[in-house]
Each structure stands twice: as structure tokens, then as C-alpha cells.
Amino acid sequence: MTGLMLQRPDLWREQAFVGGEWCDDDARLEVDDPATGAIVGSVPALGREAAEKAVEKAKDAFPAWRTLTGKERGRILQRWADLMYRHSEDLARIMVTEQGKPLAEARGEVTYAASFLEWFAAEASRVRGDIIPPHMPDRRLIATRQPVGIVAAITPWNFPLAMITRKAGPALAVGCPIVVKPSELTPFSALALAVLAQEAGVPDGVLSVLTGTPEAIGDVLTGDPRIAKFSFTGSTRVGKMLAARCADTVKRVSLELGGNAPFIVFEDADLDAAAEGLIASKFRNMGQTCVCTNRVLVHDSLHDRFAALLERKVAQLKVAPGLDDGSEQGPLIDMRAVDKVRAHIRDALQQGARLITGGESHPAGERFFTPTVLADVPADALICREETFGPVAALQRFESEEEAVRLANNTRAGLAAYAYTQDAARQWRLTEALEYGMLGLNTGLISTEMAPFGGVKESGLGREGSHLGVDDYLEVKLACIAVP
Numbered sequence: 001m002t003g004l005m006l007q008r009p010d011l012w013r014e015q016a017f018v019g020g021e022w023c024d025d026d027a028r029l030e031v032d033d034p035a036t037g038a039i040v041g042s043v044p045a046l047g048r049e050a051a052e053k054a055v056e057k058a059k060d061a062f063p064a065w066r067t068l069t070g071k072e073r074g075r076i077l078q079r080w081a082d083l084m085y086r087h088s089e090d091l092a093r094i095m096v097t098e099q100g101k102p103l104a105e106a107r108g109e110v111t112y113a114a115s116f117l118e119w120f121a122a123e124a125s126r127v128r129g130d131i132i133p134p135h136m137p138d139r140r141l142i143a144t145r146q147p148v149g150i151v152a153a154i155t156p157w158n159f160p161l162a163m164i165t166r167k168a169g170p171a172l173a174v175g176c177p178i179v180v181k182p183s184e185l186t187p188f189s190a191l192a193l194a195v196l197a198q199e200a201g202v203p204d205g206v207l208s209v210l211t212g213t214p215e216a217i218g219d220v221l222t223g224d225p226r227i228a229k230f231s232f233t234g235s236t237r238v239g240k241m242l243a244a245r246c247a248d249t250v251k252r253v254s255l256e257l258g259g260n261a262p263f264i265v266f267e268d269a270d271l272d273a274a275a276e277g278l279i280a281s282k283f284r285n286m287g288q289t290c291v292c293t294n295r296v297l298v299h300d301s302l303h304d305r306f307a308a309l310l311e312r313k314v315a316q317l318k319v320a321p322g323l324d325d326g327s328e329q330g331p332l333i334d335m336r337a338v339d340k341v342r343a344h345i346r347d348a349l350q351q352g353a354r355l356i357t358g359g360e361s362h363p364a365g366e367r368f369f370t371p372t373v374l375a376d377v378p379a380d381a382l383i384c385r386e387e388t389f390g391p392v393a394a395l396q397r398f399e400s401e402e403e404a405v406r407l408a409n410n411t412r413a414g415l416a417a418y419a420y421t422q423d424a425a426r427q428w429r430l431t432e433a434l435e436y437g438m439l440g441l442n443t444g445l446i447s448t449e450m451a452p453f454g455g456v457k458e459s460g461l462g463r464e465g466s467h468l469g470v471d472d473y474l475e476v477k478l479a480c481i482a483v484p
């Protein structure tokens with residue numbers, strides 16, 4: 001158990017939550033603090049049996065849960081959100097302890113995560129169907145939308161609360177129970193969420209949080225025919241593999257996968273605003289965000305000035321453990337992440353890039369990396385082709401809008417893209433030409449519960465948030481009625 005001082009110590013749970021019961025297991029998974037490497041606690045290493053039990057309990061809970069009115073389910077979701085707001089400081093501290101992000105960002109994530117519950121609490125009453133003009137005089141056509149059934153969700157470590165509420169919110173709102181497997185690196189945030197769900201009145205079996213071995217639990221969540229829908233957020237590699245397994249039982253599948261976001265600075269950009277936007281979109285969560293900028297395409301005429309501007313701003317970022325006052329850059333999640341950042345920098349430098357600032361580990365600890373800027377990075381460097389997921393801004397030159405768009409689209413990823421330009425006509429052209437699910441024009445921050453979030457190409461399937469966010473949890477049913 002961690003030495004973390006919480007106002008509600010019971011939010012730190014070292015048990016999993018299966019069908020409304022808190023359960024233990026002798027086999028344990030240890031969780032560490034990325035800032036120190038110290039073990040902060042452990043959770044049960046559950047497997048197949050627990051996953052099957054969670055599905056069974058979800059099946060039992062489904063009929064009563066779907067029969068509640070949307071308003072009744074919405075009230076429970078709103079209470080859950082209110083509890084998150086009330087205990088936001090504890091939730092933020094738990095998150096920093098297992099995930100590493102600066103406390104200010106963790107507080108922001110708690111609010112962002114709760115906002116999905118709040119949004120879908122209201123959407124619960126707004127699920128509509130269609131009455132269709134009939135094709136024959138003695139027929140009536142009615143299309144209703146009904147909950148798809150039991151939902152399974154697998155979520156990543158980089159947003160340990162929000163990636164769960166973005167799925168649990170719409171699932172529960174429309175009447176589906178959900179079984180969640182959070183990342184083994186960040187189970188405590190998910191378990192705190194389950195404590196508050198229970199307190200808010202989410203009935204037993206409607207939400208389970210399984211901790212344990214990803215493969216064993218994943219086998220059940222992708223293979224069990226009782227599960228109607230599988231929703232995954234994580235890496236493209238794992239997402240593709242799990243989606244393929246869902247094919248056997250023809251589950252509905254939603255995928256939120258990796259990105260490779262371009263950030264384009266045109267010759268008419270407000271350079272200071274672009275630098276601020278880049279810091280927000282590149283260095284948030286130490287670069288470990290799916291919508292993080294991965295490649296910075298800068299017009300040739302501004303490239304060197306922009307590099308100099310970034311050098312000053314990036315060098316000022318305070319690197320320190322997330323719970324330290326004023327921390328702006330915490331540790332990376334694990335040593336694998338640090339090694340990947342190092343490998344991408346090494347490759348870029350070997351291919352002729354210039355190091356502007358950073359480029360090495362930070363004295364704050366072995367998982368801390370100094371925020372880095374590289375200039376003149378060639379387009380075929382690893383860092384331009386793969387998601388780096390670390391605090392490195394890689395600047396590339398371009399000479400024309402056409403070239404910028406071609407470079408930006410030259411990837412199988414299609415999650416988020418950013419561009420800074422003051423030319424309104426160009427903004428329209430980019431909106432049409434960039435092959436991405438989300439665009440930030442003159443802004444580096446794009447996510448809100450009110451807007452659709454998701455990718456195209458190999459970045460995913462489906463949209464989360466907004467009024468569209470419930471669609472993936474609903475099935476359309478036609479009733480064709482003979483009225484003689």
C-alpha cells in the first residue's frame with residue numbers, strides 16, 4: 001500500500017470488482033510509481049474464471065438495467081460524475097502515483113473523465129428511433145434503437161480514468177452493462193472509479209473492473225459469445241489482433257488506436273501562438289497522448305526561427321515528479337518508453353537531423369527524459385513514421401501547401417492533425433484534404449466530451465463522445481407491422 005495521504009483512503013483498493021463484489025486472489029500483479037520505480041501496491045492477477053464470472057453477472061444484470069428509463073439511468077450516472085468531482089483531488093493523486101503525469105494534468109483528466117459521465121447522463125433520455133413512411137398502405141414501419149447487450153472494454157494506461165468513462169458513460173446510459181479491463185500499469189484509478197460507481201448506485205453486475213493477465217482476460221472479452229460489443233483503446237498492434245479475434249462471434253467493434261499527428265506551421269502562422277499550441281499538443285502527458293503531435297512540418301521560411309523559439313520555451317518546462325509543486329513534465333511510463341524515445345532520437349541524428357535542445361535522460365530519475373527539439377528531420381526517419389510517445393518535437397521543412405498536405409497524409413495513421421495558418425481559404429482546403437478524424441486549426445487542444453473523438457485509416461473505428469457517442473452501443477431494430 002502506498003504512503004499516499006487521501007481524504008478517502010478507501011478509494012485506494014487492492015481488490016478487483018467483479019459483479020458487484022470486491023475480490024482477492026493470491027496471485028498478484030505489482031504496480032510501480034514511474035517517478036521512483038518503487039512498488040506502490042498490488043492487485044489480484046485474475047484470469048479466465050473471473051472474466052467469465054463478470055460476464056455472467058453482467059448477463060444477469062442486463063434485463064433490469066435496460067428496463068430502467070433513460071432518466072433513471074442518467075440520474076445514477078450523474079451521481080457517479082458528482083462523486084468524481086467531489087473526490088477529484090484523491091483521484092488525481094492516485095493517478096499521478098501510478099501513471100506519473102503532473103498533478104495539474106491529472107486534475108484536468110479527472111474533470112475531463114467526469115464530463116463524459118455527465119454528458120451521457122443527459123444523452124440517456126435522448127435515444128430516438130424512426131417512424132418511416134410505409135412502402136404499402138397496410139404496413140407500418142418502426143425502427144427503434146435498443147442497447148446492443150453486454151459490452152467489454154480494454155483501456156490503456158495513458159488516460160487511466162477518461163478512457164474508461166468515455167466507454168462506460170454511453171454503455172450504461174443506453175442500458176448496456178460493461179466489463180472493463182484497465183491497463184495492468186494503472187489499475188488503481190479504475191478501481192477508485194468502481195468504488196464511486198458502487199456508491200452512486202450502479203447495480204451489481206452492471207460494471208465490473210477486472211485486474212489481471214491481459215491475454216487470459218482478453219481471450220474471454222473477445223471470444224465469449226454473450227458479449228455483444230468490444231471497445232478497445234490502445235496500440236494499433238494490439239487493437240488489430242483483438243479485433244480479429246472478435247470476428248468469430250461477430251461482435252460490434254470500436255477501436256481507438258495510435259496516431260502519428262502532423263502539426264503544420266504555414267508561412268502566415270502566428271508563430272508565438274503556434275509555439276504555444278505545439279507545447280500543449282506535443283508535451284502534454286510527456287508526449288504520451290494518442291493525439292500528441294508526432295511530426296512538426298514547418299514552412300522553410302520559418303523553420304529556423306521556429307526552432308529557436310521552441311528551444312527557449314521547451315528548455316523552460318519544469319521536469320519533476322508529478323506530485324512536486326509546479327511539475328510540468330513527469331516520468332515516462334516505463335523503461336521501454338524511454339528506450340523508444342532514445343532510439344528515435346538516435347535514428348534521426350544518424351539521418352542528419354540537428355539536436356536543438358534536450359536529447360538525453362533527465363537527472364530527476366531514470367524514467368525522466370529532457371524535453372527535446374530536433375530540427376531538419378528527414379521524412380523517412382523513424383520518428384516521422386512511428387508514434388514516438390515521448391517528449392520529442394521533430395521539425396521537418398516543407399516549401400508548399402501541397403507538399404505539406406502530402407507529407408501530413410503519408411501515414412497509415414489518421415487520428416489528429418494540427419495546422420497554424422491565418423488564411424481562411426487555406427483552413428477550408430485543409431479541412432477537406434487532411435485524412436484525419438480530428439483537426440486542430442490554430443489550436444493544439446481539441447478534445448471535449450461534446451465533440452466526436454476518433455480516427456480514420458488504421459487509427460480506429462467509431463467515434464466516442466458527443467451525441468454520436470451512444471451509436472456504437474445501440475442496435476437498430478425494425479418492426480414491420482401489418483395493419484389490415
Ligand code: NAD
Binds near residue numbers: 217218258289291387
Ligand atoms: P497497449 O495496446 O499496449 O495496451 C492497451 C490495453 O490492451 C491494456 O489494457 C493492455 O493490458 C491490453 N493488452 C495488451 N496486450 C493484450 C492482449 N494480448 N490481450 C488482451 N489485452 C491486451 O497500449 P498502451 O501502451 O496501454 O497505450 C498506448 C497506446 O494507446 C498508444 O498507441 C496510444 O496512441 C493509444 N491510445 C489511443 C487513444 C485513442 O483514443 N485513439 C487514446 C489513448 C491511447
